[in-house]
Amino acid sequence: MTVRGWSVELVKCGAVPPVVIRELRRDLALCLAHPVWISDQSIGIDVAFSPERQQYAADVLLRGLLDPVPHEGLRRIGIVSEDLFLSVFTHVFGNAQFNGQVAVASTYRLTPSYSDQPPDPQCLRLRLLKEVMHELGHTLGLVHCKVPWCVMSPSLDPDHVDLKDPAFCAICADRIDVPQDRIFSFLK
Numbered sequence: 001m002t003v004r005g006w007s008v009e010l011v012k013c014g015a016v017p018p019v020v021i022r023e024l025r026r027d028l029a030l031c032l033a034h035p036v037w038i039s040d041q042s043i044g045i046d047v048a049f050s051p052e053r054q055q056y057a058a059d060v061l062l063r064g065l066l067d068p069v070p071h072e073g074l075r076r077i078g079i080v081s082e083d084l085f086l087s088v089f090t091h092v093f094g095n096a097q098f099n100g101q102v103a104v105a106s107t108y109r110l111t112p113s114y115s116d117q118p119p120d121p122q123c124l125r126l127r128l129l130k131e132v133m134h135e136l137g138h139t140l141g142l143v144h145c146k147v148p149w150c151v152m153s154p155s156l157d158p159d160h161v162d163l164k165d166p167a168f169c170a171i172c173a174d175r176i177d178v179p180q181d182r183i184f185s186f187l188k
Helices: 018-032 058-065 121-139 158-163 170-176
Strands: 007-013 036-043 055-057 074-080 084-086 089-092 094-096 102-106
Touching: 007 018, 007 058, 018 036, 018 074, 018 121, 036 058, 055 058, 058 074, 058 084, 058 094, 058 102, 074 121, 084 094, 094 121, 102 121, 121 158
Parallel strands: 007 036, 007 074, 055 084, 074 102
Antiparallel strands: 084 089, 094 102
C-alpha cells in the first residue's frame, strides 16, 4: 500500500542554528517532492535532559512534538543539536513513531568534529538529510531496508550514514510516494 498526501513540518528543538534548518528544508523538498516547511514554533529540550546520562531522551522529545497533535497527513520532525538516547541504546541519531506523526533527529554525533575529523558543513548537511529521511520513512511505515545504499538501511555510526544515498530504493520510494533515485548534484 502506498502512503500519499503527506507533508513535513520541521521544528527547531533547542539551540539548532537556523541555517541548518533552512538548508534541510530545501534539501528535503527537492528529494521528497512533497511540501516541507519550517514551523514558527520551537520546543524547549530541558525536560528531556538526563543528568545521569548527560544526554537527552529522544522519547521525551517525541512526546513534546505531539503538542499540539499534528493534523492527519502531517509529519512533524524535530531537529536538535544535542546528544540523544533511548533507554535501550547508548545513543541514537534519531527516533520516530513507527507509522506515527513525529520524529526527531540530532546533529550531535553526525558532526564530523565529533569523530575527530575536520569541520565539514557539507558532510553534516548530507548526513542530517539522510537521517531525517530515514526517520520520516519510519513515520510513514517503512522498516529497515536490506538495500545498502537505501536511506532506510540502518546506521550504527556516521560512517554507515556516509555509505547511504539521500534516496529511497525503488520499493521504499513506491511505498511512500516519493520519486525514485532523486539525488541532486549539490548533495554529492
